[in-house]
Structure formats: structure tokens, C-alpha cells
Amino acid sequence: MQNILEICAELIFFVLTFYFFFSGAERGLGPVVLNYDQCTSMNITNNGHSVVVQFDDSDDRSVIQGGPLDNPYRLKQFHFHWGEKGCHGSEHTVAGNSYASELHLVHWNAVKYKTFGEAATAPDGLAVLGIFLETGDDHRWLHVITDALYMVKFKVSTTVNCFNPKCLLPSSLHYWTYLGSLTTPPLHESVIWIVVSKTKISFSMQLGKFRMLLFTGEEEDQRIRMENNFRPPQPLKGRKVRSSI
Numbered sequence: 001m002q003n004i005l006e007i008c009a010e011l012i013f014f015v016l017t018f019y020f021f022f023s024g025a026e027r028g029l030g031p032v033v034l035n036y037d038q039c040t041s042m043n044i045t046n047n048g049h050s051v052v053v054q055f056d057d058s059d060d061r062s063v064i065q066g067g068p069l070d071n072p073y074r075l076k077q078f079h080f081h082w083g084e085k086g087c088h089g090s091e092h093t094v095a096g097n098s099y100a101s102e103l104h105l106v107h108w109n110a111v112k113y114k115t116f117g118e119a120a121t122a123p124d125g126l127a128v129l130g131i132f133l134e135t136g137d138d139h140r141w142l143h144v145i146t147d148a149l150y151m152v153k154f155k156v157s158t159t160v161n162c163f164n165p166k167c168l169l170p171s172s173l174h175y176w177t178y179l180g181s182l183t184t185p186p187l188h189e190s191v192i193w194i195v196v197s198k199t200k201i202s203f204s205m206q207l208g209k210f211r212m213l214l215f216t217g218e219e220e221d222q223r224i225r226m227e228n229n230f231r232p233p234q235p236l237k238g239r240k241v242r243s244s245i
């Protein structure tokens with residue numbers, strides 16, 4: 001009788017251990033991998049909200065994969081958010097600390113969806129890699145972008161060939177990831193956010209060039225300086241933030 005009870009107790013212990021291990025275990029978060037072709041960039045545009053560098057996303061030459069992503073996501077564009085002074089301008093904070101600016105590399109799930117617009121409305125449609133920028137010495141590669149900003153002071157577009165944004169990324173891509181939304185209207189909840197913990201880009205003079213951009217077009221009477229184009233962090237509302245280590 002005693003043996004039967006011991007066997008039952010061990011069996012119950014094993015079943016419960018198995019359940020709790022596999023039900024709550026986080027699928028391991030591997031590294032994020034960027035395979036960007038050297039020459040898929042097309043243009044740089046002042047769209048009246050930010051400055052955006054757009055890419056040819058007609059095939060998988062420039063993709064992000066790995067980490068929390070189940071398949072490759074195509075690079076569509078990157079853009080920046082910044083403040084008017086100091087270390088305010090990022091859209092994410094780390095332990096309550098914000099940064100002067102934040103770079104967003106926007107990718108879409110072309111395996112499951114036919115267009116960016118369709119992907120932008122699906123929970124697993126977009127993957128945005130967020131990189132913090134802080135003030136410091138100017139960044140050697142960012143000048144390729146900031147030197148072109150004078151050409152897009154107003155709401156216009158100009159060509160940018162063969163700019164590979166991988167040069168803007170930190171060496172180590174330790175990241176946090178969570179399921180969130182676009183930070184500008186229509187605020188679709190369609191973004192797998194991948195926020196890189198290590199700031200890479202430091203820039204001080206260059207930040208000034210972002211701040212000389214205008215929200216307004218050349219034909220408009222008003223000249224409104226483009227700054228503070230960031231959305232402050234929002235409540236997590238129960239969202240789970242996972243870490244890559």
C-alpha cells in the first residue's frame with residue numbers, strides 16, 4: 001500500500017513539474033540577424049512628421065530575422081524621433097531614462113502579407129528595431145544622412161543611393177522585445193518592437209541639423225521647426241517585455 005502511495009505522489013510531482021516547465025517557459029530569445037543589401041535605399045523624404053529613408057522592398061534583399069521573429073521581415077524604411085533639447089526625444093525609456101533621439105528601422109512580414117499596408121494592420125505584421133541616439137561626438141556614418149538634410153528642409157524628397165543602415169547599429173544587439181503599436185496615427189497594434197539596449201549613435205552637431213528641418217512646406221507661409229516629433233512612453237497595460245539575455 002505504502003509503495004502505491006509513493007508511486008502516485010512521484011507521478012503527480014512529475015506531471016506538475018512537466019506542466020509548469022513547459023507552460024511558463026519562455027521560448028529562448030536568440031540573436032536578431034540583419035541581412036541588409038548594400039544598395040536598396042531609394043530616397044530621403046521630409047514627410048512633415050519626420051525624415052524617412054525609404055528602401056526597395058520588392059524582394060528579400062534587406063531583411064531582419066531571428067530573435068522574436070518567426071520569419072524574415074523586409075526593410076521598408078527608417079526614420080528618427082527627436083526633441084528640442086537635452087536628452088528628451090526618444091519614444092522608449094530605460095529605467096525611466098530617455099535619450100535625445102530614437103532611430104526606427106521599420107520592417108514588414110512579406111511572408112504572410114501581400115503589402116505593407118495589409119501587414120500594418122496585423123498583430124505580427126511589422127517589426128521595428130529601435131536604436132537610442134545620445135549626444136556626444138559626431139557619428140562617422142550618420143553624417144551621410146545629416147549632410148543630406150539641408151536638401152529636405154521642407155516637405156520634399158531626394159535620392160539616396162546605396163546607404164546601408166547597418167552602419168548605424170551597435171556592435172552588440174542585446175534587446176528588449178514586446179508586442180506594441182505604431183507610435184503615430186493610426187496607432188495600429190501591429191508592431192513587434194525590438195529595442196536595442198546599447199546606444200550606438202552619438203551626435204551633437206548632427207542633432208542640430210535634424211532640428212533645422214521644418215514641419216511645413218516651402219509654399220506655406222509658416223515656418224515651423226521640426227522638433228519634439230516623439231510620442232511619450234505609454235502605460236504597458238500588462239504587456240510582457242522580454243529580454244534577449
Ligand SMILES: NS(=O)(=O)c1ccc(C(=O)NCc2cccc(F)c2F)cc1
Nearest residue numbers: 104106117120128181182183184185186
Ligand atoms: N514610429 S513607428 O516606427 O511606430 C511607425 C512606423 C511606420 C509608420 C507608417 O508607416 N505609417 C504610415 C502607414 C502607411 C500604411 C499603412 C499604415 F497603417 C500606416 F500607418 C508609422 C509609425
Ligand SMILES: [Zn+2]
Nearest residue numbers: 079081104183
Ligand atoms: Zn518611429
